Amino acid sequence: MVSLTSLSAVALLIASGVIAAPWHSNIPHHTHRSRGVGPTGINLVSYHPPSVFEGYGVDGAPFQSVSQRPEEIAKSFLQEKLGLADDELIRHAGHTNDGVSYDYFTQTTNGIPISNTVANVATKDGNVVSYGASFIKPTNIAPKEPTIGQDRAIALSEEALGGKWNGWPVKLEYTMGDGGSCHLTWAVQVQGQNSWKQLSIDAHDGKVRNVVDFVAEHSYHVVPFSYQDPDERLHDLTYLYGFTEAAYNFQQENFRKGGKEGDRVQVSVQDSSGANNANFATPPDGQPGRMRMFIWTATSPNRDGALENDIITHEFVHGVSNRLTGGGTGACLQTTEAGGMGEGWSDAMADITEAKTKPIPDFTLGSYVVNNPKGIRSYPYSTNMATNPLTYGNLKTMTEVHDIGEVWAVTLHELLNSLVEKCGLSKKLDPSEESGNSIVL
Structure with a gap:
């Protein structure tokens, strides 16, 4: 069985810069992202400590642990590999899929989680x-008792973003800074008309120390997956590939199968808060995802995304x-x-689900809404370099x-095309199939 969940380790590997990107070394794309937010357009920076990653083959490497429970093996492995004491990490999530267990840990200090650190370990038999980890040794740890309360942190967050606190519980946590300083912060979720962010407000001086943007925007530069409800079909398809209740999917009732429900x-549809775009907000497991589809105005009459x-x-x-x-x-x-990889995965999934003929045809995104066969990307996705000249070197x-x-x-x-040429094309996507399009998904 091919599993979507196995890609989480690949995400941490590539998105954290473990595979060298061709950017200049003074542009920290793998650890930072700058955003202009709020009514005044203030600049906020997301920071994620650099990561390490190692793979040990399909069958894995033996590891001696007192317990044979996957979560205990994973924790003991991280402690030995990273030189951590028992109280310096905490497991925050985990699940098993297709015989492989995935466990996720957060670094802690003074008994408090460090929000922008994560480690994951995959174990089998x-x-x-x-494993991958973005743990970092703090150089300066703020006192664990806050001098600014929750109410003040909420007010500062609302002021910065021009939105309103959504009522989600405010959490006290540490946030790792760029230079290794460990700031005590309040995590506050604030929503606006078309935004949803979580700010890390310093619990001592009130400064914004980090930002998480739950909304991924579509981008506008200028059907036959199913004729049923595509959102429901996507839920069912990704469920087959491992995006289940235990793996943090979106589901109102989890039927005691793990994960957090009610999300x-x-x-x-035809949301009036925007135009010529679409977006999806992904808060943590247990909070509902939000998809907004807008009207596109490039044609007359306008078209519905x-x-x-x-x-x-x-x-x-x-x-x-x-x-x-x-x-x-x-x-x-x-x-x-990491955000770029997220955009690429989303385009690729659309490509894979619409691939119905062999050889794989060129794929364009958004051709209908702009009434243009070129779609809304710079080039069609193609194996022909004359049609799409993009290479890895363009990233610089x-x-x-x-x-x-x-x-x-x-x-x-390119991978989809090669696997279909080698393994064939199936009319249905199913992890039990050995067709190229089922394998690539």
Whole structure:
């Protein structure tokens, strides 16, 4: 069985810069992302400590542990590998799929989690298959007793973003700073008309120390997956591939199968808060995802983005990738490079679900809404370099996540084409199938 959940380790590997990107070394795309937010356009920076990653083959490497429970093997492995004491990490999530257990840990200090750190360990039959970690040794740890209360932190967050606290419980946690300082912060979720962010407000001086943007925007530069409800079909398809209750999916009732329930996707069609776009908000497991589809005005009459399956697929997969990466937090794809990978995955999923003929044809996204066969990307996704000239080397000139995503998506288009040529094309996508399109998904 092929599993979507196995890609979470790949996400942490590539998105954290373990595979060298061609950017100049003074542009930290793998650890930072800058955003202008709020009514005044203040600049806020997301920071994710650099990561390490190791893989040990399909069968994994033996590891001696007192307990044979996957979560205990994973914790003992991290303690030995990273030189951590028992009280310096805490397991925040985990699940098992297709015989592989995935456990996720957060670094702690003074008994308090450090919000922007994460480690994941995959184990199989008592062996360690892979691990990734963004833990970092703090150089200066703030006192654990706050001098600013929750109410003040909420007010500062609302002021910064021009929105309102959504009532989600405010958490006290540490946030790792760029230079190794460990700031005590309040995590406050604030929503606006078309925004949903979590700010880390310093619990001592009130400064914004980090930002998580739960909303992934579509991008506008200028059907036959199913004729049924594509959002429901996508839920069922990704469920088959491992995006289940225990793996932090979007579902109102989890039927005692793990994970947090009450978080079905809320879809707003012909939403009046925007135009020529679409977005998907991915809060942590247990909070409903939110998809907004807007009217597109490039044609007369205007066209409805909810009538184009590839746009719906693109948006829904933002929810899948943000939930699977990091163990259901919705907070791991925040840097420029990681955000670019998220955009690429979303385009690639739309490509894969619409591939019905062999050889794989060129794929364009958003052709219907703009009434243009070229779609809304710079180039069609193609194996022909004359049609799409993008290569890995183009990343050195790219700073925008959708542009970066186009490089990742055309790479996956090449993979789709090669696997279909080798293994054939199935009319249905199913992890039990050995067709190229089922394997690539």
